[in-house]
Amino acid sequence: MGIADRKLKEKEELKALILQAAKKLFVTQGVEQTTIRKIASEIDYSVGTVYVYYKDKNDILHDLHTQGFKQLSSEMRVLFNVANPMERLMALGRVYLQFAFENSDMYNLMFNLKAPIEFLDSINKEEWNEGKGTFDVLKTTVKECLDKGHFKGHELEPLSFAIWGAVHGMASLHISQRIKGVNVSNPDSMVNRGYEAFSLMLEKV
Amino acid sequence: MGIADRKLKEKEELKALILQAAKKLFVTQGVEQTTIRKIASEIDYSVGTVYVYYKDKNDILHDLHTQGFKQLSSEMRVLFNVANPMERLMALGRVYLQFAFENSDMYNLMFNLKAPIEFLDSINKEEWNEGKGTFDVLKTTVKECLDKGHFKGHELEPLSFAIWGAVHGMASLHISQRIKGVNVSNPDSMVNRGYEAFSLMLEKV
DNA sequence: CAAATATAATGAACATTGTTCAATAAAAAT
DNA sequence: ATTTTTATTGAACAATGTTCATTATATTTG
Numbered sequence: 001m002g003i004a005d006r007k008l009k010e011k012e013e014l015k016a017l018i019l020q021a022a023k024k025l026f027v028t029q030g031v032e033q034t035t036i037r038k039i040a041s042e043i044d045y046s047v048g049t050v051y052v053y054y055k056d057k058n059d060i061l062h063d064l065h066t067q068g069f070k071q072l073s074s075e076m077r078v079l080f081n082v083a084n085p086m087e088r089l090m091a092l093g094r095v096y097l098q099f100a101f102e103n104s105d106m107y108n109l110m111f112n113l114k115a116p117i118e119f120l121d122s123i124n125k126e127e128w129n130e131g132k133g134t135f136d137v138l139k140t141t142v143k144e145c146l147d148k149g150h151f152k153g154h155e156l157e158p159l160s161f162a163i164w165g166a167v168h169g170m171a172s173l174h175i176s177q178r179i180k181g182v183n184v185s186n187p188d189s190m191v192n193r194g195y196e197a198f199s200l201m202l203e204k205v
Numbered sequence: 206m207g208i209a210d211r212k213l214k215e216k217e218e219l220k221a222l223i224l225q226a227a228k229k230l231f232v233t234q235g236v237e238q239t240t241i242r243k244i245a246s247e248i249d250y251s252v253g254t255v256y257v258y259y260k261d262k263n264d265i266l267h268d269l270h271t272q273g274f275k276q277l278s279s280e281m282r283v284l285f286n287v288a289n290p291m292e293r294l295m296a297l298g299r300v301y302l303q304f305a306f307e308n309s310d311m312y313n314l315m316f317n318l319k320a321p322i323e324f325l326d327s328i329n330k331e332e333w334n335e336g337k338g339t340f341d342v343l344k345t346t347v348k349e350c351l352d353k354g355h356f357k358g359h360e361l362e363p364l365s366f367a368i369w370g371a372v373h374g375m376a377s378l379h380i381s382q383r384i385k386g387v388n389v390s391n392p393d394s395m396v397n398r399g400y401e402a403f404s405l406m407l408e409k410v
Numbered sequence: 411c412a413a414a415t416a417t418a419a420t421g422a423a424c425a426t427t428g429t430t431c432a433a434t435a436a437a438a439a440t
Numbered sequence: 441a442t443t444t445t446t447a448t449t450g451a452a453c454a455a456t457g458t459t460c461a462t463t464a465t466a467t468t469t470g
Contacts, residue, residue, distance in 0.1 A: 003438070007446085036428065046449045048431085057428065112317060117382050128386030135387045153405060157389055158398035161378075162371060162406070165399055169374020170367065177322050181333030182340045184362055193363035194370055200358060201367070204410050208467075212417085241457065251420045253460085262457065 015053045017043050022060050023067065030105050031061070031113065058119035061109060065116040068106040069130035072099050076137055085144035090199055092141060093167050097195060100171035108175055111168060138164060151205050163202070170194050220258045222248050227265050228272065235310050236266070236318065260327070266314060267324035273311040274335035277304050281342055290349035295404055297346060298372050302400060305376035313380055316373060343369060356410050368407070375399050 021042040025034040036057060040047045054060045075095050082088040100107040109116065110130070120128060142160045145151055151159055170191045173179055180187040226247040230239040241262060245252045259265045280300050287293040305312040314321065315335070325333060347365045350356055356364055375396045378384055385392040 007437095011447095032427095035426085037426090047429085048449055049447080051429070052447075111383055112377065112381050114381070117386070120386070126386065128383070131383055131386055132388045135389075154402055155398070158395070158402035161384075161389070161395055161399040162375065162403040165375035165378060166367065166371035166403070167374065168378060169372070170370035172317065172377055173366075173370055173373060176317050176319070178316055178333070178336055179366075181322070181325070181331065181336055183337045184340075184366070190363070190366050193360070194366040197359055197363035198367040198371070201406050201410050205406050212466095216418095237456095240455080242455090252458085253420055254418080256458070257418070 011053070014045075014049075018045075018050055018053055019060070019063050019067070023064055026064055026105060026109075027103075031109065031115075034060075055119075055122070058115045058122065061113070061115040062119040064106070065109050066130055068103065068110045069134060071103070071106075072096075072110075072134065073137075075099055076134070085141050085148060086150060086203070089138075089141045089145060089163075089202070092138065093163070093195060093199070096167050097171055097191060100175065101191075104175045107171065112172060112175075135160070135164065151202075154205070166198050167195070170198075216258070219250075219254075223250075223255055223258055224265070224268050224272070228269055231269055231310060231314075232308075236314065236320075239265075260324075263320045263324040263327065266318070266320040269311070270314050270321040271335055273308065273315045274339065276308070276311075277301075277315075277339065278342075280304055281339070290346050290353060291355060291408070294343075294346045294350060294368075294407070297343065298368070298400060298404070301372050302376055302396060305380065306396075309380045312376065317377060317380075340365070340369065356407075359410070371403050372400070375403075 018039060021039045022034055025038055025042065036047055036050050039060070040050050050060075054063075075098075076092060079088050079091050079095065082091060117128070120126070139156060139160045142151070142163065143156055146154065146156060146159075174191050179190050184190055186193075223244060226244045227239055230243055230247065241252055241255050244265070245255050255265075259268075280303075281297060284293050284296050284300065287296060322333070325331070344361060344365045347356070347368065348361055351359065351361060351364075379396050384395050389395055391398075
């Protein structure tokens with residue numbers, strides 16, 4: 001079985017090489033500029049080869065989105081040490097926002113663009129494990145807050161979702177450049193000040 | 206000046222006709238399917254004519270986005286009668302969410318897609334009057350709440366932005382289909398329950 | 411009213427995209 | 441050495457946004 005194994009390994013390596021080239025293009029030039037031809041030429045393979053290893057462009061973008069979630073997860077994992085759940089919750093939001101700011105194209109792919117979900121649909125997979133895992137981290141933290149007596153009168157899931165929505169919304173408005181242009185004193189710091197206002201709300205509940 | 210006036214009117218009419226065709230395609234088939242060729246064929250004009258009246262596709266999409274804001278504004282205007290600012294604030298959120306649900310492609314164009322902002326950039330216009338107007342309605346209502354003693358310890362702009370972000374975020378997560386797939390009991394009602402949780406937070410502050 | 415000018419509309423042509431697939435090359439099995 | 445299997449190729453296709461010389465129409469002028 002030596003040959004079959006080697007071939008399998010080689011296939012994995014080439015697929016990884018394609019993804020690496022795709023990521024380089026994606027990070028530096030965005031989604032639209034990440035074309036199959038550019039990916040192929042980047043690694044000196046033909047267009048057709050890319051389609052041997054990936055079903056279509058959505059497949060590649062889904063793989064990229066998964067990589068993004070791995071990075072976000074590892075950045076959130078650092079906060080597992082924080083014992084106080086309220087403190088951890090606030091820090092989670094900051095880490096999340098920072099990720100969105102520093103990797104805006106990737107964030108957009110992960111949470112706004114259709115491509116990754118369209119790919120899941122195309123292979124009849126209704127689960128979105130990447131999102132699920134991240135949301136579970138939030139839910140667990142909110143649960144601990146509730147157990148400690150915070151957020152009186154709130155249910156776990158709706159509250160968790162509202163928190164996710166608030167942070168996601170502020171990040172998205174920044175990324176889609178909808179803040180500058182709106183009549184606001186200091187657009188660049190708006191997300192941070194908005195998050196502080198939101199934190200203040202959470203603390204008072 | 207009779208002829209010049211008539212010509213001006215005819216030009217406006219044809220431009221409106223193009224926009225109307227574009228809107229029909231946009232509403233029924235989404236952004237990508239709203240192609241210049243389809244728009245032209247819809248009104249029995251050639252492709253080139255569309256480009257006489259609109260600079261490019263972003264120009265058309267920007268015009269569509271403006272129409273969306275007109276509709277949203279008129280739906281929000283109904284609530285100007287509500288005297289109690291807190292009550293009006295809650296209702297504004299509901300109207301906003303309902304608009305996003307019932308016109309998701311349009312909402313996405315208005316608040317998420319690059320096209321309208323790219324168009325503004327291309328004509329060196331840094332103002333975004335549509336968004337500004339809508340945000341001002343929110344800000345005014347929040348201001349009245351503050352004046353009545355609500356939201357103690359909060360600043361107007363950050364709080365208003367956080368509220369906008371929360372509602373926008375929940376709407377966007379719904380539209381980008383990021384809710385189903387996440388491990389949640391009833392995905393379809395999640396936005397409504399999330400907004401109730403958020404409202405509860407606001408009331409307690 | 412006829413000719414000249416100005417305005418409007420046209421659609422073929424271009425570049426770029428994702429995608430396919432018969433043909434070729436390389437590797438493995440016989 | 442031959443056959444079979446596997447891997448790679450890149451030309452070709454359809455669809456897109458966009459341009460622009462050409463044609464048609466309308467207006468102005470002499």
